Amino acid sequence: MSTTTESGKPVVRFAPSPTGYLHIGGGRTALFNWLYAKGRGGRFLLRIEDTDRERNNPAAVAAILDGLTWLELDWEGEPVSQFAQAPRHREVAEALLASGNAYKCYLTAAELDEMRKAAEAEKRPLTIRSPWRDRDPAEAPAGVPHTIRLKAPREGETVVDDRCQGRVTFANKDLDDLIILRSDGNPTYNLAVVVDDHDMGITHVVRGVDHLTNAARQTQIYNAMGWRVPVWAHVPLIHGADGAKLSKRHGAQGVEEYRSMGYLPVALRNYLVRLGWSHGDDEIMSTEQLIQWFDIDDINKSASRFDFKKLDDLNAHYIRQSDDAELVRRVRDMLPHLDFVALAVITPDPKAPPRSDIALAREVASVLPDVQTGADLAQRFEAKGWDRFAAAIPSLKERAKTLADLVSGALYLVAERPLKLDEKAAKLIDAEAKSLIGGLLPQLEAASAWTAADLEAAVRTHAETTGAKLGKVAQPLRAALTGRTVSPPVFDVMAVLGRDEAIARLKDHMS
RNA sequence: GCCCCGUUCGUCUAGUGGCCCAGGACGCCCGCCUCUCACGUGGGUAACAGGGGUUCGAGUCCCCUACGGGGCGCCA
Numbered sequence: 001m002s003t004t005t006e007s008g009k010p011v012v013r014f015a016p017s018p019t020g021y022l023h024i025g026g027g028r029t030a031l032f033n034w035l036y037a038k039g040r041g042g043r044f045l046l047r048i049e050d051t052d053r054e055r056n057n058p059a060a061v062a063a064i065l066d067g068l069t070w071l072e073l074d075w076e077g078e079p080v081s082q083f084a085q086a087p088r089h090r091e092v093a094e095a096l097l098a099s100g101n102a103y104k105c106y107l108t109a110a111e112l113d114e115m116r117k118a119a120e121a122e123k124r125p126l127t128i129r130s131p132w133r134d135r136d137p138a139e140a141p142a143g144v145p146h147t148i149r150l151k152a153p154r155e156g157e158t159v160v161d162d163r164c165q166g167r168v169t170f171a172n173k174d175l176d177d178l179i180i181l182r183s184d185g186n187p188t189y190n191l192a193v194v195v196d197d198h199d200m201g202i203t204h205v206v207r208g209v210d211h212l213t214n215a216a217r218q219t220q221i222y223n224a225m226g227w228r229v230p231v232w233a234h235v236p237l238i239h240g241a242d243g244a245k246l247s248k249r250h251g252a253q254g255v256e257e258y259r260s261m262g263y264l265p266v267a268l269r270n271y272l273v274r275l276g277w278s279h280g281d282d283e284i285m286s287t288e289q290l291i292q293w294f295d296i297d298d299i300n301k302s303a304s305r306f307d308f309k310k311l312d313d314l315n316a317h318y319i320r321q322s323d324d325a326e327l328v329r330r331v332r333d334m335l336p337h338l339d340f341v342a343l344a345v346i347t348p349d350p351k352a353p354p355r356s357d358i359a360l361a362r363e364v365a366s367v368l369p370d371v372q373t374g375a376d377l378a379q380r381f382e383a384k385g386w387d388r389f390a391a392a393i394p395s396l397k398e399r400a401k402t403l404a405d406l407v408s409g410a411l412y413l414v415a416e417r418p419l420k421l422d423e424k425a426a427k428l429i430d431a432e433a434k435s436l437i438g439g440l441l442p443q444l445e446a447a448s449a450w451t452a453a454d455l456e457a458a459v460r461t462h463a464e465t466t467g468a469k470l471g472k473v474a475q476p477l478r479a480a481l482t483g484r485t486v487s488p489p490v491f492d493v494m495a496v497l498g499r500d501e502a503i504a505r506l507k508d509h510m511s
Numbered sequence: 512g513c514c515c516c517g518u519u520c521g522u523c524u525a526g527u528g529g530c531c532c533a534g535g536a537c538g539c540c541c542g543c544c545u546c547u548c549a550c551g552u553g554g555g556u557a558a559c560a561g562g563g564g565u566u567c568g569a570g571u572c573c574c575c576u577a578c579g580g581g582g583c584g585c586c587a
Contacts, residue, residue, distance in 0.1 A: 015587095016587095017586085017587045019587090049587055050587090051586090051587070052586060052587065082587095105585095109585085112584095112585090119512095120512085123512060123513095124512085124513085125512070125513040125514080125583080126512095126513085126583080127513095127583095145585095147585055160515095165515090165516070166516090168515065168516080169515090170514070170515075171514080174513080174514055174583090175514095176583095179584090179585050181585085182585040183585060184585080186585085188584090188585070188586090188587095189586070189587050190587095192587095193587090208581090209515095209516070209580085209581060209582090210581055210582070211581095211582090211587095212515065212516075212581070212582070213514080213515070213581085213582045213583070214582085214587095216515095234516095236516090236517080236580090236581095237580075237581075239579095239580080241522080243579070243580090244580095245580085245581095271523090274523060274524075274536090275523070275524095276523090276524095277524095278523085278524055278525070280525065280535085281524085281525060281534075281535040281536075282535090282536095283523090283524095283535075283536050283537085284536095300517095300524085301516065301517060302516085302517045302518065302579095302580085303517075303579085303580060303581090304522085304523065304524090305522060305523080306522090306523095307521095307522045307523065307537070307538085309522080309537060309538055310522070310523065310536075310537040310538080311537095312537090313536085313537055313538085314537090316549090316550090320550080398548095398549060398550055399548060399549035399550075400549090401549095409548095456546090459546085460546095463546095469546085470545095470546050471545090471546050471547080472546090473546080474546030474547075475546065475547065477546085478546075478547065484547090484548095485547060485548085486547055486548045486549090487547070487548075488547095488548085488549090489546070489547085489548095490546060490547080491546085
């Protein structure tokens with residue numbers, strides 16, 4: 001399974017621990033790795049860090065793969081299960097023991113506890129110094145289980161030459177002999193990572209800075225095995241808007257939440273890549289450009305804060321740029337992930353990110369009270385025909401920040417007659433409006449063509465002959481046709497609705 | 512507590528000793544466009560954490576302080 005890299009092309013990996021979802025920060029790490037590999041003809045591999053049996057959960061693994069797939073980050077081959085490599089990890093631990101680079105340690109939990117307490121009492125940093133490092137194993141107490149510890153150097157320093165963090169040195173006296181094999185015979189994380197990265201032929205390790213000290217420990221294992229240390233790149237973390245570690249209360253941790261909020265993968269990628277990395281003043285970059293331009297040397301060292309406003313702007317840009325068929329496909333893919341009933345009861349924190357999925361849920365609750373989930377709503381659109389939705393998209397996508405906005409803007413299509421008008425819309429339909437529309441109706445019924453351009457011409461003429469401003473007639477039309485004061489251009493709305501439906505909606509409000 | 516790392520407009524960032532009385536983007540504010548909302552467009556607001564050095568010259572180099580973050584498991 002061992003691969004060499006005579007080609008000089010990088011082999012990188014993304015190695016998430018299966019926690020149940022793909023963390024947004026992990027998504028960016030995966031993106032960095034993916035871009036680096038793609039840009040250099042390298043390989044992007046996946047490994048699941050499931051050494052801990054409790055994390056060995058197929059559903060959690062599936063969620064991560066699903067997240068990566070949605071983000072459109074493809075990996076090579078089957079994901080490696082770290083847990084499955086345990087025998088090989090043990091083998092390496094034995095080899096280290098045999099070469100004198102590791103030793104059996106009979107320290108008990110109670111003894112360790114004592115050392116910890118003593119260190120605390122003396123206000124001195126705790127560094128475990130196992131007496132078994134130099135003690136004759138023959139003196140080992142019978143029946144006491146042992147761990148295997150690395151015989152780490154105590155003098156000098158361990159250097160992590162990092163492409164992102166620079167040259168970081170750790171004094172070996174501060175690093176204790178880490179356990180590589182637990183007393184139950186299972187490998188620990190640091191051993192497993194080193195062995196797997198070596199066996200997978202990983203040349204560059206790109207991961208979060210929270211692993212920086214692990215890099216020092218892992219370097220000691222590489223050295224003890226005489227293996228080549230990979231190139232390190234420890235990237236800064238992403239924080240919430242308040243600067244604290246990104247957590248649930250910041251809105252969204254898992255990439256699947258961004259999917260259900262209506263973000264496009266291409267937009268999320270563009271947003272994420274600019275967190276900690278830049279290419280001059282470039283903001284909107286195609287995937288091809290990113291692949292060409294991305295380099296780990298250009299990643300910053302400081303953490304960044306997540307800003308939904310900017311993500312929204314990027315997402316709006318990519319929605320405008322997407323073709324209509326793709327947007328329909330995206331909406332149909334997203335809808336099943338929405339539960340309007342659950343969303344509608346969320347009280348948005350005014351300081352929290354704007355949630356257009358929540359806004360949509362409220363809209364649905366008021367306009368289509370019997371619709372409970374995205375799947376229900378999808379059926380409504382299905383019944384009208386998705387082509388009607390597609391026809392509405394050109395004018396809708398100009399003003400949508402998210403796919404949820406697109407759906408919300410298209411709600412007028414599936415609304416039931418007679419339309420329930422919102423408060424502002426109802427106020428627009430006064431006596432004057434009724435008379436204007438009443439005068440217009442016969443012309444509409446007689447109109448030879450029902451296109452936006454023809455309708456606009458007809459309405460403009462009607463406005464001129466009656467001496468009314470265009471807004472005086474357009475606004476009430478909008479209100480009667482959509483139930484709202486805000487919508488795409490009203491002539492587009494009429495065209496999409498079709499003659500019969502449009503005229504019927506107008507008549508509904510004439511009495 | 513100890514060990515590492517960081518700190519440029521509200522936010523993401525450009526900037527690698529003179530091109531910077533600091534540029535771009537998002538946001539925000541004021542116009543224009545306009546059937547509403549957007550888009551687009553014109554303009555505006557706003558930052559080198561603080562203090563010492565080095566240098567003819569510092570956002571850029573060095574030191575200290577403050578603040579922030581990460582790590583200190585037989586978790587990953």
